[in-house]
Amino acid sequence: MAPTQTQSRTTTDTARALLDARYGADEAPAGVLLTETIAGLLNHRSVRAFSARPLPEGVIETLAAAAQSAPSSSNLQVFSVVAVEKPETKARLAEIAGGQKHVAEAPLVLVWLADLARLEEIGRRAGAPTDALAFLETLFVGLIDAALAAQNALVALESLGLGGVFIGALRNRPEEAAQLLGLPPNVLAVFGLCVGYPDPDRPAQVKPRLSQRLVVHRERYDASLPQDALDAYESALKAFQEDQNMPVVGWAGTALNRVRGAQSLSGRDRMRAALTALGFGLR
Amino acid sequence: MAPTQTQSRTTTDTARALLDARYGADEAPAGVLLTETIAGLLNHRSVRAFSARPLPEGVIETLAAAAQSAPSSSNLQVFSVVAVEKPETKARLAEIAGGQKHVAEAPLVLVWLADLARLEEIGRRAGAPTDALAFLETLFVGLIDAALAAQNALVALESLGLGGVFIGALRNRPEEAAQLLGLPPNVLAVFGLCVGYPDPDRPAQVKPRLSQRLVVHRERYDASLPQDALDAYESALKAFQEDQNMPVVGWAGTALNRVRGAQSLSGRDRMRAALTALGFGLR
Numbered sequence: 001m002a003p004t005q006t007q008s009r010t011t012t013d014t015a016r017a018l019l020d021a022r023y024g025a026d027e028a029p030a031g032v033l034l035t036e037t038i039a040g041l042l043n044h045r046s047v048r049a050f051s052a053r054p055l056p057e058g059v060i061e062t063l064a065a066a067a068q069s070a071p072s073s074s075n076l077q078v079f080s081v082v083a084v085e086k087p088e089t090k091a092r093l094a095e096i097a098g099g100q101k102h103v104a105e106a107p108l109v110l111v112w113l114a115d116l117a118r119l120e121e122i123g124r125r126a127g128a129p130t131d132a133l134a135f136l137e138t139l140f141v142g143l144i145d146a147a148l149a150a151q152n153a154l155v156a157l158e159s160l161g162l163g164g165v166f167i168g169a170l171r172n173r174p175e176e177a178a179q180l181l182g183l184p185p186n187v188l189a190v191f192g193l194c195v196g197y198p199d200p201d202r203p204a205q206v207k208p209r210l211s212q213r214l215v216v217h218r219e220r221y222d223a224s225l226p227q228d229a230l231d232a233y234e235s236a237l238k239a240f241q242e243d244q245n246m247p248v249v250g251w252a253g254t255a256l257n258r259v260r261g262a263q264s265l266s267g268r269d270r271m272r273a274a275l276t277a278l279g280f281g282l283r
Numbered sequence: 284m285a286p287t288q289t290q291s292r293t294t295t296d297t298a299r300a301l302l303d304a305r306y307g308a309d310e311a312p313a314g315v316l317l318t319e320t321i322a323g324l325l326n327h328r329s330v331r332a333f334s335a336r337p338l339p340e341g342v343i344e345t346l347a348a349a350a351q352s353a354p355s356s357s358n359l360q361v362f363s364v365v366a367v368e369k370p371e372t373k374a375r376l377a378e379i380a381g382g383q384k385h386v387a388e389a390p391l392v393l394v395w396l397a398d399l400a401r402l403e404e405i406g407r408r409a410g411a412p413t414d415a416l417a418f419l420e421t422l423f424v425g426l427i428d429a430a431l432a433a434q435n436a437l438v439a440l441e442s443l444g445l446g447g448v449f450i451g452a453l454r455n456r457p458e459e460a461a462q463l464l465g466l467p468p469n470v471l472a473v474f475g476l477c478v479g480y481p482d483p484d485r486p487a488q489v490k491p492r493l494s495q496r497l498v499v500h501r502e503r504y505d506a507s508l509p510q511d512a513l514d515a516y517e518s519a520l521k522a523f524q525e526d527q528n529m530p531v532v533g534w535a536g537t538a539l540n541r542v543r544g545a546q547s548l549s550g551r552d553r554m555r556a557a558l559t560a561l562g563f564g565l566r
Binding site: 043 | 313315316349396400401402404406416430431465508510537538545558566
């Protein structure tokens with residue numbers, strides 16, 4: 001079995017600090033169990049400012065091994081990853097992602113793919129039908145496999161002292177991402193992961209999340225959504241934004257702007273058309 | 284920043300053993316970097332046999348905190364989780380999942396939800412439109428957020444010496460899962476996660492994965508899919524199956540059976556209809 005790590009009740013200052021940063025002091029859960037790995041997870045922050053320090057040798061193999069160790073639905077392994085280090089390709093990825101310059105600046109960008117093409121080709125070689133690949137569900141499996149794998153890679157790189165950030169905006173223009181990376185039909189670039197050593201002069205901080213009272217349900221879904229928990233989150237996020245010298249806009253307003261309508265989706269309102277163009281059946 | 288863990292080149296027997304188990308000796312990558320966390324990731328195995336030992340106090344709060352610390356696309360946080368401990372509910376979940384008895388036997392089942400209902404309700408309270416929730420892309424964000432969160436929970440629980448397995452088969456009958464858990468419209472049970480102490484008498488082993496030569500691409504996608512790497516995987520998986528006293532069926536044949544056609548999807552060929560019934564727009 002996996003080696004059990006040293007654990008202790010969160011009576012320590014470290015644990016309290018981690019949970020206060022993640023939830024705000026008023027909503028931080030009590031009684032949380034800590035291991036070195038869990039402390040690393042709680043301490044996650046999205047890094048967009050990288051130093052010039054080169055990556056260690058073996059990092060791609062390491063992150064790929066971590067990624068492939070994540071569960072895969074029925075062991076179908078319907079994901080792949082493209083490791084991009086060439087400046088011109090990273091610059092094009094940055095452009096596709098709406099001009100996010102950290103995509104160009106990171107020494108490494110891992111692009112996680114929902115990859116139904118591998119099984120299609122294996123079927124072709126075996127003379128076996130692969131008609132289920134054309135169903136929406138199979139694309140879901142690809143998205144989920146890719147996400148599980150990528151999250152393991154992120155956890156792994158943070159344990160090495162590296163930083164990263166996911167780039168969902170590659171989905172703004174899926175056909176361009178596919179063309180750039182030479183993807184065959186039935187493969188979608190789900191998101192990117194920028195990887196590098198964090199710039200110590202521009203440190204990232206832990207972003208607060210919604211209270212567990214809003215996210216964690218016991219036995220059945222509770223739709224009551226207590227307004228005081230939502231208000232507490234607005235306060236926690238505003239305190240974070242103030243501390244970071246960011247515009248103090250809170251959460252709900254920003255989130256609602258993102259889901260207002262087709263125009264607020266930065267091109268992703270045409271995801272169905274893009275997927276069809278990329279060969280997915282979506283049945 | 285996240286504390287950097289002790290790292291060393293994989294010259295040690297431990298590292299070599301982890302990678303040999305994951306890839307088979309012939310395809311194990313060299314030069315992999317190790318931390319305590321990475322060793323835990325590489326050592327993952329899906330646990331379906333649980334002991335009667337009760338879970339530690341605080342485990343749900345701990346796994347939820349780890350889960351919520353995963354990245355969330357634009358911080359929309361469009362996932363939720365239902366923690367199920369009641370035997371009758373677990374028994375029903377096991378039934379929905381095609382009779383997987385470990386779902387009933389695990390002391391805890393976490394059901395991960397793509398949850399677009401929370402933002403919908405927040406929009407309703409604010410009198411703001413949320414039309415983008417009706418797009419396929421927004422459901423993708425929910426699936427990805429849920430998967431990233433769940434993977435963090437799995438990593439956390441394994442570091443505590445617990446074991447787990449994801450249950451994608453909850454998607455065989457999405458409406459029944461939704462009814463059982465009281466989900467509002469616009470919420471999908473993406474998969475379950477069984478949690479418990481592994482039964483020491485029925486230990487799980489590391490399952491081999493495809494060679495990195497088949498999964499990791501450099502700069503651009505390489506569609507060549509070397510047959511010798513596929514053959515090596517068949518051998519590695521057959522050795523694993525033999526060692527586990529499982530039917531020695533290899534990989535490609537089993538995988539191809541799963542993607543043969545609508546009938547091989549265990550009901551998930553009607554995912555689109557199910558999602559429509561659950562209120563998703565899928566535009």
